[in-house]
Amino acid sequence: MEEFIKGGAFLIESISPEKIFTPEEFSEEQRLIAQAATEFVTGEVQPVMEEIEAQKEGLLPSLVKKAGELGLLSGDIEEEYGGQGLDKVSALLLMEKLSQGGGSFMVAYAVHTGIGSLPIIFFGNKEQKRRYLPKIATGEMITAYALTEPEAGSDALNAKTIATLSPDGKYYILNGQKQFISNAGFADLFVTYAKVDGEKFTSFIVERNFEGVSLDEEENKMGMKGSSTRSVIFTDAKVPVENVLGEVGKGHIVAFNTLNIGRFKLGGGCLGSSKSALQDAVSYAKQRVQFGKPIAEFGLIKHKIAEMAIRTFTMESMVYRTAGMIDQILKRIDPHAEDVGMQMANGIEEYAIEDSINKVYSSEMLDFIVDEALQIHGGYGYIHDYAIERGYRDSRINRIWEGTNEINRLLIMDMLTKRAMKNRLPLLPVAQRLAGELLSLRPTVDSDDEALTLQKEMVEMAKKITLLAAGAAVQRYMMKLAEEQEILGWLSDMVIEIFAMESALLRAKKTMDRFGDERAEIQKAMVKVYVNDAFNRIENFAKQIFSAISEGDTLRTQLSALKKLTRFNPVNTVSLRRQIANHVIKVGRYPF
Amino acid sequence: MNIIVCIKRVPDTADADLAIDRSGRDIEKTGLAFDLNEWDSYAIEEAILLKERFGGTVTVLSMGGEDTNESLRKCLAMGADEAIRLTDPAFSGSDGFATAKVLAQAIRRLPYDLILTGTQAEDDGFGEVGVMVARLLGLSHVAIVTRVEMEDGKIRAHRELEGGLEEVVEVKLPALLTIQTGINEPRYVSIMGIRKVAKKEIKVWGLSDLGLKEEEVGLKGSDIGLERLFLPLVGEGAQILEGKPEEVAAKVFEILKDKGGLV
Ligand SMILES: Cc1cc2nc3c(=O)[nH]c(=O)nc-3n(C[C@H](O)[C@H](O)[C@H](O)COP(=O)(O)OP(=O)(O)OC[C@H]3O[C@@H](n4cnc5c(N)ncnc54)[C@H](O)[C@@H]3O)c2cc1C
Numbered sequence: 001m002e003e004f005i006k007g008g009a010f011l012i013e014s015i016s017p018e019k020i021f022t023p024e025e026f027s028e029e030q031r032l033i034a035q036a037a038t039e040f041v042t043g044e045v046q047p048v049m050e051e052i053e054a055q056k057e058g059l060l061p062s063l064v065k066k067a068g069e070l071g072l073l074s075g076d077i078e079e080e081y082g083g084q085g086l087d088k089v090s091a092l093l094l095m096e097k098l099s100q101g102g103g104s105f106m107v108a109y110a111v112h113t114g115i116g117s118l119p120i121i122f123f124g125n126k127e128q129k130r131r132y133l134p135k136i137a138t139g140e141m142i143t144a145y146a147l148t149e150p151e152a153g154s155d156a157l158n159a160k161t162i163a164t165l166s167p168d169g170k171y172y173i174l175n176g177q178k179q180f181i182s183n184a185g186f187a188d189l190f191v192t193y194a195k196v197d198g199e200k201f202t203s204f205i206v207e208r209n210f211e212g213v214s215l216d217e218e219e220n221k222m223g224m225k226g227s228s229t230r231s232v233i234f235t236d237a238k239v240p241v242e243n244v245l246g247e248v249g250k251g252h253i254v255a256f257n258t259l260n261i262g263r264f265k266l267g268g269g270c271l272g273s274s275k276s277a278l279q280d281a282v283s284y285a286k287q288r289v290q291f292g293k294p295i296a297e298f299g300l301i302k303h304k305i306a307e308m309a310i311r312t313f314t315m316e317s318m319v320y321r322t323a324g325m326i327d328q329i330l331k332r333i334d335p336h337a338e339d340v341g342m343q344m345a346n347g348i349e350e351y352a353i354e355d356s357i358n359k360v361y362s363s364e365m366l367d368f369i370v371d372e373a374l375q376i377h378g379g380y381g382y383i384h385d386y387a388i389e390r391g392y393r394d395s396r397i398n399r400i401w402e403g404t405n406e407i408n409r410l411l412i413m414d415m416l417t418k419r420a421m422k423n424r425l426p427l428l429p430v431a432q433r434l435a436g437e438l439l440s441l442r443p444t445v446d447s448d449d450e451a452l453t454l455q456k457e458m459v460e461m462a463k464k465i466t467l468l469a470a471g472a473a474v475q476r477y478m479m480k481l482a483e484e485q486e487i488l489g490w491l492s493d494m495v496i497e498i499f500a501m502e503s504a505l506l507r508a509k510k511t512m513d514r515f516g517d518e519r520a521e522i523q524k525a526m527v528k529v530y531v532n533d534a535f536n537r538i539e540n541f542a543k544q545i546f547s548a549i550s551e552g553d554t555l556r557t558q559l560s561a562l563k564k565l566t567r568f569n570p571v572n573t574v575s576l577r578r579q580i581a582n583h584v585i586k587v588g589r590y591p592f
Numbered sequence: 593m594n595i596i597v598c599i600k601r602v603p604d605t606a607d608a609d610l611a612i613d614r615s616g617r618d619i620e621k622t623g624l625a626f627d628l629n630e631w632d633s634y635a636i637e638e639a640i641l642l643k644e645r646f647g648g649t650v651t652v653l654s655m656g657g658e659d660t661n662e663s664l665r666k667c668l669a670m671g672a673d674e675a676i677r678l679t680d681p682a683f684s685g686s687d688g689f690a691t692a693k694v695l696a697q698a699i700r701r702l703p704y705d706l707i708l709t710g711t712q713a714e715d716d717g718f719g720e721v722g723v724m725v726a727r728l729l730g731l732s733h734v735a736i737v738t739r740v741e742m743e744d745g746k747i748r749a750h751r752e753l754e755g756g757l758e759e760v761v762e763v764k765l766p767a768l769l770t771i772q773t774g775i776n777e778p779r780y781v782s783i784m785g786i787r788k789v790a791k792k793e794i795k796v797w798g799l800s801d802l803g804l805k806e807e808e809v810g811l812k813g814s815d816i817g818l819e820r821l822f823l824p825l826v827g828e829g830a831q832i833l834e835g836k837p838e839e840v841a842a843k844v845f846e847i848l849k850d851k852g853g854l855v
Contacts, residue, residue: 028662029790032669035627036781043780071783084783283607289832519622587623588607 004329007350008416010499011463012430017510020503021089021324023316023592024511033090037072037097045098045105052104052226053390055218060108060226061142061186068139072098073113076121078335081133088330089323092268099272101387103394104226106269111182112136115262115402116143119191119203119254122341123246128205129341132189144187146178146206146232147255153179154407156193157201157252161234163194170241172196172204174212174234184215185228191258192232193251200249204239212237223393257345260352262402264326267319267358270366270398274312277366277391279589281308281373284386286585288378295376299574302581304372309584309591310526311365316592317503318361322354353415356408357496363398363405370395409492410485416495417474417481431471434464442564448571450517452509452524455531459501461565462538466494469545472558476549487548490541497534504530522583522591525576532571539566593648593705593765595639597672598695598725599632601656601663602715610823617818628663631710635771637778638740639708640671646742649673651702655683655694661794668792669785670778680798685811687818688716692724694809697802699729706747707768711736722770733768734761738775 005019026034044066045052051059067073075091077083086094095113099106117136120128135141152158161176174194181190190206190213206213216231246254282305285296295301329347337343348355370392374381381388399405420427434441441464445457473487481488508527512520539562546558584591603624611620628636639650652667654660655678664675678694686694699707707729709722719735726733738758739750751759752772799806807813831847833840848854 028665029786031662032666032781032786033783035666036783036786039780069782070780071785071787075783084787086783279607286609583623586609586611588609591623 004332004350005325006425007325008353008419008425008427010502011416011466011495012425012427014460015502015506017506017513020321020506020510021327022507022510023320024507024514026089026093030090030093033086034093034097036070037094038100040067040070040072041098041100041102041105045102049103049226055185055226055228058186060105060228061139063105064108064112064142065139067098067109068137073109073139074137076113076118077133077137078121078340081129082137083133085335088264088326089320092265092319092323095265095268096272096275099269101276102272103390104224106272107182107224107227108142110265110269111145112139112143114265115145115258116183116187116189116191118261119145119245119258120205122257122345123203123254124205124341127242128245132205136189141188142183142186143189143191144181144183144232145258146181146184146190146192148179148181149177150179154404156255159193159195159201161192161194162198163196163202163204163239165196165241166238171238172241172244174204174206174237174239176234178232178234180219180229181232183228184230184232185218190232191245191254192234193255194234196248201251202248203245203251203254205243205245206234206237206239210237210239223390223396225393253345257349259402260345260355261348263355263359263408264319264322264348264351266398266402267315267322267355267362270362270395271312271315271319273391273395274308274315274362274366274369275590277370277373277388277395278305278308278312278584280386280388280391281305281376282585282588284380285376286588296581296585299578301376302585303577304376305584306529306577306580308369308372309580310530311369312590313523313526313592314500314504314530315358315362315365317507318354318500319358321503321506322351322358325351325354353412353419353495354499356403356412356415357499359402360405360408360412360492361496361500363395366395366398406489409489412492412495413488414482416470427467427470431467431474434467435471438468438561441561443567446567446569448528448569450524451512452505452527454568454571455501455505455527456509458531458535458568459498459505461568462494462498462501462535465538465542465562465565466491466498468558468561469494469542473545473549487545490545494538494541497538501527501531501534522580525580528571529573529576529580532573535566535568593642593646594703595642595648595650596699596702596704596707597632597636597639597650597652597667598707598709598722599636599652599654599663599667600629600710600713600715601626601654601660602629602713612821612823616820616822618821626659626663628666629710629713629715631712631714631771631773633778634773634775635708635710636667636670636672637776638771639706640779641776642706642740642742643671648705651676651704653678653695653698655679655686655691664794665786665789665792666781668789668794669781671785674795675792676795676797678797678802680809682799682804682806682810685814686809687814687816688718688720689724689815690809690813692721692728693813694802694804695721696725696728697804698797699725701802705765707731707766709768709770711770711772719770722768726768729768731766731768732763733770734763735770736772737769738772740769740775 071084074083075086075094079085098109120132147156149159163172163174188208192204192206196202212235214233219229285301286294288295333343374388374392377388380386419425445454448454470491504527508523511523542562604627613620643650650672651674652664652672653676660677668675712719734749736752737749738752741748745765747763749761753759833843
């Protein structure tokens with residue numbers, strides 16, 4: 001059996017670089033897959049971007065079908081059903097590269113290959129898979145995912161759509177409305193949810209041409225304007241009982257497992273978009289001359305370019321690390337098992353915490369990156385002729401769908417707490433031990449070196465601080481912690497920063513170990529800047545948490561302990577950022 | 593019909609600022625992306641099109657290091673049947689002539705009716721290797737080919753000449769053609785294609801496999817020595833035009849007219 005690292009374990013274990021997957025290790029096959037996706041976007045999608053934006057009739061679905069002919073749609077589908085059965089690293093590469101400059105095509109692609117079809121891949125029975133997957137693989141049938149309702153957004157289980165068994169027992173009759181459904185305008189198939197007898201939340205596969213299925217008008221959106229977003233209305237819609245997906249009353253299992261992988265993939269999408277925004281910004285900064293020189297030569301512009309590149313790097317390190325972990329755990333599954341899909345969903349669930357982390361982090365970093373990229377364009381960035389104007393608007397939705405970032409922040413802490421309670425993760429004993437050692441804990445490294453010793457120590461210390469803060473919060477609120485959302489939000493932010501810092505650190509170390517210092521030079525500089533800044537943020541979150549939960553002597557002890565634990569010398573981020581920016585400007589794009 | 597295609601992996605320098613490396617004879621390549629030479633992607637597509645029409649096999653050859661495998665595999669994924677990489681420490685520093693010697697020697701060991709190369713390579717742009725290979729093998733060649741037709745063992749090749757003229761040449765097989773961009777539309781590589789060739793062996797031939805001597809190849813076997821590579825100095829009198837594309841175009845027109853550049 002392959003070894004695997006437990007989800008969430010990064011908080012309490014010190015992991016060696018050898019144990020994580022990094023983009024430097026893409027196989028030849030994976031690189032070719034990435035290139036195939038890039039060539040498709042450059043050759044087929046970008047030339048018609050304006051028409052996609054205008055929702056030219058039939059264009060987007062025809063592009064999806066073209067992608068299907070090239071096998072770009074079927075990475076996650078088993079070979080038995082006409083798919084490619086790719087590993088998750090490859091599937092994520094497809095997502096990343098098709099998003100890089102792919103605009104609204106990305107939405108159609110992501111929904112079709114992600115939340116629209118994964119429920120059938122994971123939870124469909126043999127007959128359902130045989131009937132639908134081969135057509136989904138080629139794009140002959142395009143899928144959509146209809147969960148949200150007017151009154152059930154974040155609170156998805158509060159669905160009002162009702163399913164009633166027909167008197168002859170052959171059909172479920174669905175009544176209700178689903179809101180903001182991507183791909184609705186051209187989808188042939190909807191994975192949707194309804195409550196059987198008003199109670200049992202259940203998933204259904206509904207074909208567009210089933211009796212009683214209709215669509216409302218297109219929404220007039222802020223971004224991703226080329227994508228289709230409509231309400232789907234079920235009026236006595238007749239759904240054959242064979243089209244129940246999974247079991248009656250078990251719809252939440254389908255819904256939540258699908259979202260796990262949707263969140264994971266969204267990270268890849270944001271990564272691709274970040275790379276294209278960075279490239280646009282760098283190329284503009286190199287040719288725009290003000291005060292007699294290209295603006296790329298100004299310090300404040302370099303600062304932005306470096307910061308965009310650094311955050312793209314951390315994001316990339318996180319999402320591929322996660323993909324590597326998922327692949328590792330999926331290797332344990334017998335591909336011929338009867339319930340292989342269910343086992344896959346369970347395997348992926350192991351990393352639901354990391355998936356939520358990636359979702360929140362990558363969507364917020366992308367928002368930062370498109371904002372800075374636009375700023376580098378000055379007034380021209382505000383004008384439609386420049387791609388970044390659209391990129392800026394397109395980015396925003398990522399913080400909202402696949403579970404809002406607020407919901408995902410709450411989920412991260414909720415899942416960690418549950419795993420701690422069930423002893424899936426020994427968070428409590430570790431936190432208790434730390435609290436006992438508090439007085440003797442202090443940093444042992446104080447100077448920066450080329451082996452990233454300081455950064456490693458800071459990451460380890462950040463974990464300790466986070467566990468101390470979490471432990472103190474649990475002690476203070478006990479079972480009522482769930483009501484203290486502000487505290488949970490900060491704790492979540494700390495957890496996210498730890499995963500970000502550590503993923504970047506481990507990657508740079510692995511690059512150093514495998515390819516030597518020269519190739520790792522820029523990655524190391526990035527890690528130094530990122531850890532420096534993120535550690536300060538963590539310290540600040542901890543201060544706010546302690547100040548909110550304690551007072552008097554307890555607070556004084558906590559704050560003075562915190563001061564000791566955070567006594568690190570800052571690095572010179574100005575010179576490091578200049579070094580990074582100069583390199584990015586030289587190569588003219590994201591440099592790895 | 594057996595077709596051999598010679599390809600090269602080259603750095604993509606579209607967005608990058610070029611810098612000269614420490615040797616002073618090459619560009620700094622760290623951070624650059626590499627890909628199949630653009631002309632070669634048309635050559636491989638043309639070969640596969642011919643194979644699809646007339647049957648036979650397509651073999652891809654490239655002289656290069658291990659990373660060249662990626663480009664060779666891409667050609668396999670497009671539909672080539674075999675790939676051979678020519679690698680030896682002794683090959684490094686080869687000029688066009690030495691490269692042609694290595695390729696020709698490899699081709700001598702293979703069955704072929706037709707050899708295709710790109711017209712030129714994106715990086716050094718000499719445009720000589722294809723023609724030299726033909727000479728070394730004693731074959732007829734046609735350069736800068738924009739259309740290929742086949743009839744009774746003969747090839748009718750259309751060539752692009754200056755001033756938009758087109759020439760049609762007839763050659764008997766075996767022959768070598770150097771392929772111009774735009775001759776076809778290179779196909780997209782499919783994921784199925786990539787998966788199919790993922791495990792396919794790429795043969796590696798070195799100096800001794802080819803029966804070559806060290807002094808025939810690499811720097812020693814080269815006639816051209818690269819002395820120095822440098823970025824042109826920024827001269828006087830350059831003018832940066834700003835404005836909308838139409839305005840810039842109008843200004844360019846005016847300047848060209850003023851300086852006698854238009855007749
Ligand atoms: C362009 C677009 C495409 C979409 N595509 C799809 C699709 O294909 N399929 C689909 O099913 N859905 C889709 N959606 C819906 C999307 O997933 C929802 O909009 C999202 O889940 C949020 O739900 P809501 O809009 O009802 O917001 P609400 O749930 O009303 O949330 C409003 C605000 O309150 C916050 N909030 C809510 N609950 C809590 C809480 N417990 N604690 C703290 N804060 C809270 C939220 O974070 C948010 O900031 C799409 C939406 C858009 C805009």
